[in-house]
Amino acid sequence: MKRVYVKQEVCIACRLCEVYCTARHAEGRDLIGAWRGKGARPIPRIRVEENRPFSAAIQCRHCAEPSCVYACVSGAMRRLSDGTVQADPARCVGCWTCVLACPYGAISRGVGDRPTAVKCDLCPGDAVPACVAHCPNGALEMVQTAETRGSQGGVAG
């Protein structure tokens, strides 16, 4: 089970994680396309919080007990068997109950005619998420942890 953790002591608030997250989730998965292409620019799914000298990047923690999944009224938010928590835009109705439920503030409201919830998806298919791969300072690290339960598993709390 993949997890991304931040080392706040070496985050320099360069926001390259946000930039590369946006690029990774743009149609052509590239920087130029994301910023200068025709489509709407994706919202970054990671966010640098800054209050000098503190800074750290915040994103979905893919909780074992995901409040967003429990709160979701449409069934769009699911914890999959690989341990990741994913928002299905086809089923999301933009009610933002997940925004209200996530204690990390890691879910954003999408934009457009039919906005849906936007959150870290851990870059499915990629060995390493884009934010981790492009952090110049090693402030984001990917950790593999043992999966203890199946989908929607875990101890409630």
Add this chain to the structure above:
Amino acid sequence: MTHYDYCVVGSSAAAAGAVEAIRSVDPSGRLAVVSEERVAFYSRPLLTRVITAGASAEDLAYRPKGFLEENRVEVRLGARVDAVDHENRRLLLSTGEELSYGRLLLATGSAAKVPPVPGRDLAGVHTLASLADAQAVAASLGSSGGSTGPRTRSAVVIGGGLIGLQGAEALREVGLEVAVIEGLDRPLATVLDRDTSTLVQEVLAANGVTVLTSQMVKALRANPSDPARVGSAVLGDGRELQADVVILATGVQPRTELLKGLGLAPGRGFPVNSHMATPWPDVYAAGDAAEVSDLLRGGARPFPIWPTAYAGGRVAGLNMAGQQADLPGQVAMNTFHFFGLTVASAGIVEPPADEGCEVLTAGPPPGRGPDAHHRKLVLKDGRLVGFVCVGEAIDRCGLATGLIRQQVRVEGFRESLLKDFGLAPWPEEIRSKYLSREGILS
């Protein structure tokens, strides 16, 4: 008689939470879901889509196709449980079938209250609590008046709570004139503070939905050209409003009739402990029908909201399958949308003057229409106990919900929460806990 290791009565959020929890622990025990509804596991909060968009049962599905098969759930749909024989661990169904159970979950939900208003039995008068209700409203819109009578033009909604206003918005969206009749002096009185409920009322009015407050419906009258159908509503002050369709939305009450022997007072839900177990052996309860502990006010009461139903069902399921799990004290939370106005609220939002709460507000005052953004925080004894956010101010509001749930002292950074919920201005000690690998959730 068929035996099941687990029987779940009901097929909504709490039942889904239980099924998924049971299967995460016990992949093979026999599991039955019994529901009087014809469709299981649909999204009740999305019911008005049946009216506005002709949504089908599949459109409202809460879980993907194959959910029942994958979780090896045997369903009995259209089957009401008529009696629970808890001594012999048996259920008697309205179909005549008897089931025996190892562990039982009562996730019976709540029923719409029907006010004792004369004329409530006329055609065109509906509640809006189930898929069948929503389908009946949609059918009513097409059928009123028949070929000779006037077409459906006007609706009256009795009750200005969440269901009433959602129904009103939906009926307005399909082109009806809509009036909402609310007995209290403001709509959404149980879920919103006064300022925000006033804003909601203004936004509704600007979009053609009139909310008449401190008003009641004395009687529903038949349509003279179609005497079996409703035609008008007579208000307490004698006014008569045209009403080709009427929605009764004066609240819901827990459905506890299956355990009458417990002697529960009307309006009270099943008593449960933190494992969601009732006083009867191996009988659990969750969802709208159960009374769970209230984190902020103490005591136990029904929390008729989806997140609590799912979480309670999940805790029940884990315990039914032999794990130890506890439901923490609950905090009310709601998001809603009316004609583009977005509101999120949690906890105590309109504290009584004598409770010693402090209120902080930011943003333009309500009254600026759907573009308004506004944030209100309620604090008590140095802790956040509630908030209301309007418009863009809802962003990252889950951080505030988390502060309430974890009862974090916020004295040092409370002003920052008015501007942005982000944790950068928070004390290092709290921030680091959030950023640690362990995080803040178990």
